[in-house]
Amino acid sequence: MCSRIILIGFRATGKTTVGKLLAKRLGYPFVDLDEYIERKLGKSIREVVEEGGWQAFRAEERKAMREFAEKGDLVLSLGGGAVMHEAEMEALKEEALVVWLSAPVETIIERLSRDPKTATQRPSLTEKSLEEEVRELLSRREPLYARFADLRISSEGLSPEEIVRKILEVL
Template structure:
């Protein structure tokens, strides 16, 4: 069983995913890092070359590849839910956990992370904070629609977030065995 972490940029998918994978003794994959390594380019470069459509095509191919093996913790890109083919693959191949946070928290985390600013493109012509608010308003219903479990990471440590996920997974697996 794969565990997919979805959510907006800055919610902690990579940080929490690595720790969760370690605790579960599973392989960890960050799909953004995976596709950058495979393409030999940053996401920002891919956007520059072919815009969002090119990036979303490559992202869909990446999701198809990383779903095949089982028993992984997989942190997805924030926009993975924009394509129905990705949603179908995630649902078919594992449990989907949404990491969520408010716009203020996300802005601070993204703004404080130089690597995120260098490697990730702006997706709108809005300023950084307004873009977060706009994209969250658009994406949140999509995230909520497919999530098996939602956890707000705004005020949790990475360890507390992982413990909440582990508690959910324990209950989820126990319920599967009963059913």
């Protein structure tokens, strides 16, 4: 079995929910990388971005990814943009199963619109409308998700438990 299971994908595709369930089933610790960074810095992602810009957050994200490349027996949920750190992704991918949770653009927009964390914890990356931002970022990131993923599962129409079952079948 893989020593690490890494969940990648855009915001609101179910990475944290699925990750917690999967970790419980495997008896592994679960780490949401964004939450880990917030705890480590003692500030929200929004605060980090407001103080130092997205480059400050991305630098912390790269550092955290390098830390977890050294650890095994865990389920790690990455932020949507973590795949842009290609060297860190290559290191994380060693001895890991990388699962890409995807969803249609319309589903992502609808989920983000309903999620109160969108306004308080998820600062805009582009200053565009939510729909324009999601479409633009997905067009840039999907090739990277595809490159790094060992397994792609659409979270559209599946319960978190069904997604976990699919991952466990592969393991």
